[in-house]
Amino acid sequence: MIAANKPEQFTVRIKRQDGRDQPSYWQSFTVPYTANQNIITVLQQVAANPVTTDGKRVAPVAWDCGCLEEVCGACTMVINGRVRQSCSCLVDELFTGTHDQVITIEPMSKFPVVRDLFVDRQRMFENLKKIKGWVPIDSTAALGPGPKETPDEQHERYAISRCMTCGCCLEACPQFTKDNDFVGAQVIAQALYFNEHPTGAELKGERLDVLMGPGGVTDCGNAQNCVKVCPKEIPLTEAIAKVGRQLTVHAVKRFFAGKR
Amino acid sequence: MASEPRVIVVGGGLAGLAAAVRVAEAGVAVDLFSMVPVKRSHSVCAQGGINACTEPVRQEGFSEWDHFDETLYGGDFLNHQPPVYEMAYAAPKIIDLLDRMGVPFNRTPEGFLDRRYFGGSVFRRTHYTGASTGQQLLYGLDEQTRRYEAEGKVTKYEFWEFLWPVVDDDGVCRGIVAQDMRTMEVKAFRADAVVMATGGCGLIYGKSTMSVICTGGAASRCYQAGAWLGNPEMIQVHPTAIPGEDKCRLMSESARGEGGRVWVPGIKDDNGEWTPHPDAGRHPNEIPEHERYYVLEEMYPNYGPTPRHGNLVSRDVATRGIFFAVQKGFGVGGGRMAYLDITHLPQDTKDKLAAILEIYEKFTGDDPRDVPMKIFPAVHYSMGGLYAVYETEQEPKPKFLCDIVPEDAGRRKDPSKPAHPGMVHGSPWNMMTNVKGLYAFGEVNFSYHGATRLGANALLSCIFDGLFCGLGVANFARTQAKEDPSEGVADEVFSRYVAQETAKSDKLIATVGSAEEGVDPYELHRKLGEIMTDELTVVRTQEGMQRALSIVRSFIEDYKRVKLGDNGVWTNQNLSFTRALGDMLIYAEAMLLAGIERKESRGCHYCSDQDGRDDEKYQKTGVCQYDPATGTHKVVWEDVPIPLIEPRIRDYSGKK
Ligand SMILES: Cc1cc2nc3c(=O)[nH]c(=O)nc-3n(C[C@H](O)[C@H](O)[C@H](O)COP(=O)(O)OP(=O)(O)OC[C@H]3O[C@@H](n4cnc5c(N)ncnc54)[C@H](O)[C@@H]3O)c2cc1C
Ligand code: SF4
Ligand code: SF4
Ligand code: FES
Numbered sequence: 025m026i027a028a029n030k031p032e033q034f035t036v037r038i039k040r041q042d043g044r045d046q047p048s049y050w051q052s053f054t055v056p057y058t059a060n061q062n063i064i065t066v067l068q069q070v071a072a073n074p075v076t077t078d079g080k081r082v083a084p085v086a087w088d089c090g091c092l093e094e095v096c097g098a099c100t101m102v103i104n105g106r107v108r109q110s111c112s113c114l115v116d117e118l119f120t121g122t123h124d125q126v127i128t129i130e131p132m133s134k135f136p137v138v139r140d141l142f143v144d145r146q147r148m149f150e151n152l153k154k155i156k157g158w159v160p161i162d163s164t165a166a167l168g169p170g171p172k173e174t175p176d177e178q179h180e181r182y183a184i185s186r187c188m189t190c191g192c193c194l195e196a197c198p199q200f201t202k203d204n205d206f207v208g209a210q211v212i213a214q215a216l217y218f219n220e221h222p223t224g225a226e227l228k229g230e231r232l233d234v235l236m237g238p239g240g241v242t243d244c245g246n247a248q249n250c251v252k253v254c255p256k257e258i259p260l261t262e263a264i265a266k267v268g269r270q271l272t273v274h275a276v277k278r279f280f281a282g283k284r
Numbered sequence: 285m286a287s288e289p290r291v292i293v294v295g296g297g298l299a300g301l302a303a304a305v306r307v308a309e310a311g312v313a314v315d316l317f318s319m320v321p322v323k324r325s326h327s328v329c330a331q332g333g334i335n336a337c338t339e340p341v342r343q344e345g346f347s348e349w350d351h352f353d354e355t356l357y358g359g360d361f362l363n364h365q366p367p368v369y370e371m372a373y374a375a376p377k378i379i380d381l382l383d384r385m386g387v388p389f390n391r392t393p394e395g396f397l398d399r400r401y402f403g404g405s406v407f408r409r410t411h412y413t414g415a416s417t418g419q420q421l422l423y424g425l426d427e428q429t430r431r432y433e434a435e436g437k438v439t440k441y442e443f444w445e446f447l448w449p450v451v452d453d454d455g456v457c458r459g460i461v462a463q464d465m466r467t468m469e470v471k472a473f474r475a476d477a478v479v480m481a482t483g484g485c486g487l488i489y490g491k492s493t494m495s496v497i498c499t500g501g502a503a504s505r506c507y508q509a510g511a512w513l514g515n516p517e518m519i520q521v522h523p524t525a526i527p528g529e530d531k532c533r534l535m536s537e538s539a540r541g542e543g544g545r546v547w548v549p550g551i552k553d554d555n556g557e558w559t560p561h562p563d564a565g566r567h568p569n570e571i572p573e574h575e576r577y578y579v580l581e582e583m584y585p586n587y588g589p590t591p592r593h594g595n596l597v598s599r600d601v602a603t604r605g606i607f608f609a610v611q612k613g614f615g616v617g618g619g620r621m622a623y624l625d626i627t628h629l630p631q632d633t634k635d636k637l638a639a640i641l642e643i644y645e646k647f648t649g650d651d652p653r654d655v656p657m658k659i660f661p662a663v664h665y666s667m668g669g670l671y672a673v674y675e676t677e678q679e680p681k682p683k684f685l686c687d688i689v690p691e692d693a694g695r696r697k698d699p700s701k702p703a704h705p706g707m708v709h710g711s712p713w714n715m716m717t718n719v720k721g722l723y724a725f726g727e728v729n730f731s732y733h734g735a736t737r738l739g740a741n742a743l744l745s746c747i748f749d750g751l752f753c754g755l756g757v758a759n760f761a762r763t764q765a766k767e768d769p770s771e772g773v774a775d776e777v778f779s780r781y782v783a784q785e786t787a788k789s790d791k792l793i794a795t796v797g798s799a800e801e802g803v804d805p806y807e808l809h810r811k812l813g814e815i816m817t818d819e820l821t822v823v824r825t826q827e828g829m830q831r832a833l834s835i836v837r838s839f840i841e842d843y844k845r846v847k848l849g850d851n852g853v854w855t856n857q858n859l860s861f862t863r864a865l866g867d868m869l870i871y872a873e874a875m876l877l878a879g880i881e882r883k884e885s886r887g888c889h890y891c892s893d894q895d896g897r898d899d900e901k902y903q904k905t906g907v908c909q910y911d912p913a914t915g916t917h918k919v920v921w922e923d924v925p926i927p928l929i930e931p932r933i934r935d936y937s938g939k940k
Contacts, residue, residue, distance in 0.1 A: 060528070060529060084858055089496055090328075091329050091495045093647070094646065095329060095419055096495065098320065112646045138466050138854070149323070156431075157427055164381055164751055166381070169380045169383050170384035172396070173391055175390075188323075188324075189324075223386065
């Protein structure tokens, strides 16, 4: 049943790009409304019949997705101006009553477009490498259990470890641009995650060295946009503040160690 | 000519990453291929947990042997015993290792690892991180892989699709052909061993609980290239998922493990018989307690410590319980739905389930903390997959249909000790397919779960494969690199396969401009999903499977006229999907053939026209072999060796 305020069909405007470094352009498609539709099903409907609103048959739209339940982070896009996962974005939520609603879908703007809505977020994974985002275990040999942890400590780390490298926080951040080297909230929070683990803390100094330099924590303007858009509600600004404090201590230690 | 050994791992889920880490740790270079950034692999979806007999569980009366036994019992004794034995005994060590890697497992108040109940066991032996355990385990292994990547020991090829294994004229696997999914470049890569860790094949059913890349395409390609399949008909249907247009989203067994209950509206007469309630329109919260028919608790009241434990019988059993109740008209609102109810649980328990409750809320708009969830069974897991062998010290040795394990393998290193019941650690044959040098790890491997997988055993088998059998891969690659390296194989062997795959792509791309009407691949996929869901899921019959087989065969004909909608030279997803569809069709044909030939009911293979399990004839693996020349399949039966535990009839109605 189509609710009274729901249209029978609606228009999606999609920002397209045929390949890397190609110009972008917009195309509109008319899509029938169905109950419980999400943006992935909308894109599937477009793929099944890639004919624009003015009747032109075009190449199907390329996009990235995986889990379809908001845990893999793949399907992140800018929908009606807001960065979010397209799989968990229900069409009903976007329609607020009027009949001539239009949905606009764009690729994230802070990452290079591979094609259409498909972007390359390799930079986020590279940054994880830079901050040595791992716990340096000796080996996979059976050496007994890990360090004990209180439920509170676990809660704190679990909250950060749900980060699915989706990039929403970077898209929304005014300080993070395509061409600068600011690492952004995601990786700063991840650094905290590893610093807080007893074995992970072994690399704390090296992590902080990276975050102290250009592109590190001081580049954050504290605009707080990141925390507002994070789909996993990761306490990003809190994490940035904590790492900031760790950096202060680290800088003092380095000063006295004469490592300036 | 000797060279530096190299191993290719295809797949960056739990199995692939664990393998990459183990092989790299052993000092052998790894090339890791994945269609998606490995951190986004399907393993992120796993919710509930991972089983192991850790110390506190042992002190509650559980043992590794019980874990081993339960896994066989759940699998209806079609599992291979030595690998399962080895896995059960390795499990507590694997948990310790994951703990050391920093996986944020839930904790007890004192700071030890917490555990929850799960299906197929009356012991609390499932370790977990909230309700996103797979994500957390995958991240833990992803981090260790990144460490080796930073050290230059692992090279990642993300957004690369495996297209074909390179098998030389002697039948030895020498590498793979893969395609860059962005530039569409097709290229061959050499290796001294190749590990397939490409996961399950849920997409053959159209909609399942799996991720969109779980087509089974990679397994099917190996199959067409000469690797065999084991029990491909064994597909698990999970009891509780939210049906959806694009996907069936799982509501993990952890909901029931934490005390969630399955019920449907009904009326109980004086004899205790239930009939559907005439008023189908009531809100669940208005239905009084005495009109709630707790299907599984009534059917299996004596399974566990309390009648509520009936909700935790083996998955195939629970699925049938719900399915038949709905078939009898008990479905919510008269439809194909039952309630999964966690509203009565305390707040802190609900918090532990937050990750899945959020999924329910996001996709249905209802808050499951206040309103019972509407669920129905959905295709979930492939127990079957690529056939693989292993080395054991036991006598008599298992007889495999292929002679890949040498006659003299399995000699005891230490004759003063009794024969080890599990697999030989470090053996190059562990989980090698019938193609020399080609391995199968994780969900794509058929060995561990028989005819039904117990909840929270998959993550374990994936990581176990990688860590335990990974050493054997490194050993094999090292020997090969010394004696018969891939580097020494003529270029022609590789270019032949590159040409084969390029021709296949070109042919598909060329259909874009053709004037012919053509067959729409998406429509064909939808129809394939429908017929497979109808005939090869919860209830199967000879007639139904035969019908499905002839339809799938007609689809294979239709596929020859398939027409693409995109001739783009960048990121042509249309091509990738359509190519995989062709492979899915062949895999589906094998599944149906194996299902038709298995004339018994066992585990998930429940045939309403057969009388139960027939150990005489089918205590066997259905091994599928494909002949590319004729496009025909053959099912050959191989005995499942029974070195340790005699099969017994499954019965969840009483205390085990
Ligand atoms: C919703 C859900 C919940 C689950 N919960 C649990 C649970 O609580 N406990 C449990 O034990 N099990 C659970 N399971 C099962 C478990 O998650 C899977 O069996 C397991 O994660 C499979 O891991 P894998 O490494 O074999 O494959 P996957 O994680 O599926 O990874 C496959 C990899 O192969 C790659 N790949 C595939 N094809 C190609 C190709 N052609 N070329 C290149 N790369 C390719 C992919 O990119 C990916 O990296 C659950 C499953 C689902 C669907
Ligand atoms: S607080 Fe603002 S500037 Fe800092 S990372 Fe977040 S969005 Fe960017
Ligand atoms: S911190 Fe949040 S928004 Fe940023 S990448 Fe992680 S999950 Fe996405
Ligand atoms: S598809 Fe995984 S987050 Fe949307």
